[in-house]
Amino acid sequence: MRRLRPVQGVFAAALVVYLVLGFVLALRYHFLMGDALSRVQSAQGALFSRDPHLAEIGFIFTPLTSLVELPLVALSPWIPELTRYGLAGVIMSAAFMAAAVAQIWGIAADRGTPRWQQVAVTLLFALNPMILFYGATGMSEAPFVFLMCWATRRLIRWISTDDVHDLISVGVALGLGYLTRYDAAAAIATAAVFVAVLTRLRAGRSRGHARRSALLDAVIVVAPGALAVSVWAVTSWLLTGQLFAQFQSGYGNAQILAQSGGPSEAGLSALGFSAASMLVLAPALPLLVPAVAVLAVRRRDLEVLVPTLLFGSVLAFQTYSYVTGVTFPFLRFYICVIPLIAVYALQFSPARGPLPSRRPGAYTRERDVRQPRLPVAALVATLALAASLPITLAGMAHRQLSVQQYALGVLFGGGEDDPAEQAKQRAIMDTFATERQIADYLDAMNLPDGSVLMDTVYGFAIVAASTNPKQFVVPSDRDFVAALNDPAGHGIEYILAIPTSGRGASDAVNRRYPTIFDNGGAVATLELEIPNTGADQPTWRLYRVPEGPDAE
Structure with a gap:
């Protein structure tokens, strides 16, 4: 075996x-x-x-x-x-x-x-x-962390191997990274500049050759990402009329922030949140950065630059986005500091031994095996990582710093002492229970296809829980607008409505019938109201659409 x-x-x-x-x-x-x-x-x-x-x-x-x-x-x-x-x-x-x-x-x-x-x-x-x-x-954090780690590993290898296969892998990883999180755009640009500069410096005095080589290497890194950006944008434009729907759409980040009351912080306060997030996730960062920088200078070790530039560009992008008020105060947006600090800890040990390569390039570099190992420094760096874990866990339980994770404390008997806060934690833990109940209720009615009209701003959880997703008419259906304009004429039997406050303002049903949640919008009559037990989830109302030509 x-x-x-x-x-x-x-x-x-x-x-x-x-x-x-x-x-x-x-x-x-x-x-x-x-x-x-x-x-x-x-x-x-x-x-x-x-x-x-x-x-x-x-x-x-x-x-x-x-x-x-x-x-x-x-x-x-x-x-x-x-x-x-x-x-x-x-x-x-x-x-x-x-x-x-x-x-x-x-x-x-x-x-x-x-x-x-x-x-x-x-x-x-x-x-x-x-x-x-x-x-x-x-969540998308997992594939993004993998793709960033993959790109980092192959770019570190390329410094020694000058193997085009390593460089191609960097480009592919970052291109796929863009299709996972838009933050990868910063890493693509940073990697291309780094590769171009290093290739230019390696080529020495041969200016014409150096420029061509630097440009070619940069294109190898950029090309997959450029393809990902352009194909995704053009496809979006062809189908939605918007090149960058994530920014321009009524369902995008800007609209969600506006509907939520705008950015919670700005300027120095937002910068403080970003810094605190990175320190919670990597408390050893202030200790390891200067130490690994000194070792890199003494060893002339360019490998330390790679995680600094790739992970650092993503963290800088997220910090800038939050400071300028275009994203949310989520601890997970700074998760790349964790692999950054892990790679730093490994780089306390000197690079040793040959790297196998499919096709070594002209600038293949032998590693200096005479570098002292410094086991004490490596041990201190590793222990600093170990000591960081309890701090990270405590940070995840902090209500202001970790709004998406702190409710987990209720599972382990921790969390807030205030009964009201404990109730909120329990509501977060069971956020979509009401939506599952609605799905079960509708499934039990054995409705025909296309009989329930709703938007998926909040309704995605209902569709996901249903055993009969064909019963729903949602915005991604090509006949959604026609069904929305004439529910009875298109076989709609029920409409699921939410309040117009908050993100409900972007709900397509509310935009077409602004008073539907309050009185049926002259197209439907109230069948059922379902108070929501989940945190920050809306009350639902199920409206029945009358049959016949007089439905409106």
Whole structure:
């Protein structure tokens, strides 16, 4: 029987841990992240809606996660939990985060770090509370962390190998990164500049050759990302009339922020939040950065620049976005500081040993095996990572700093002492319980296809929980506008409405019938009101549409 290679064992072990944690959170505690469940519902719509087409995945979220989930969601008629509890997303994020752990292991192996440090740093990265959480909850953080780690590893290798295959891998990883999180655009630009400058410096006095080589290497890095940006934008424009729907659409970030009351902070206050987030996720950062910088200068080690530039550009992009008021105060947006600090810890050990390469380039560089190992420094860096984990866990339980994770404290007997806050934590833990009840109620009615009209601003959880997604008419359906304008004439029997406050202002049903939640908007009569038990979720009203020509 063939034995697993160490990296395969690392991947398998991490995958099992993240899957078990994700299944427990979803099936035992019903803890679901809204963005993750929305992506699962998008994949469900592409396969099982009454009007299935790939554009159902939408153009607000990046497409990679939903595309990866399609094969899993295809099994949902036989395993409903894949959509109802978002298990398709859990499996997706667990696999990607396990792959990220394997990349950290690979970075250590490529550098030739001592085995004890390779095992310790990989384990500390894998068991970091934020890595555990986002490996188990179906969010896009897991594939993004993997792709950034992959790009970092291959760019570090390229410094020594000058192998075009490493450079191609960097470009592919960052191009896929853009299809996962728009933050990757900053990393693409930064990597291209770094590669171009280094190639130009290596070429020396041959100016014409140096410029051509630098440009070619930069194009290799940029091309996949440029293709991803252009194809995604053009496809969005062809189908929605907007090149960048994530910014221009009424469902995009700018509108969500406006509907939520605008940015919660700005200027120095926002900068303080960003700094605090990074320090909570990587408390050892102020200690390790100057130390690894000094070692890099003494060793003339360019490898330290790679994680600094790639992960640093993403963190700078997120900080700038929050300071300028175009994004949200979410701790997860700074998750890239965790692999950054892990790679820094590995770089306390000198780069040693040859790197196998498929096609070494003209600027292949031999590593200096005479560099002293400095085991004490490597041990201190590793212990600093270990000491960081309790601080990160405490930060995740902080209500102001970690609005999306702090409710987990109620599972372990911790959290807030105030009964009102404890009730809010429990509501967060069971956010979509009401939507599952609505789905069950509608399913029990055995309604025909296309009989329930609603928007998916909040309704995505209802569709995801339903065993009959064809009963819904939603904005991604090509006949949605016609059905919205003439519900009775298009066979609509029921309309699900939410209040017009907050994000309800962007709900297409509310925009067409501004008073529908209050009085039926002259097209329907109230059938049922469903108060919501979830945190920050709207009360639902189910309206019946009268039959016949006098429906309006």
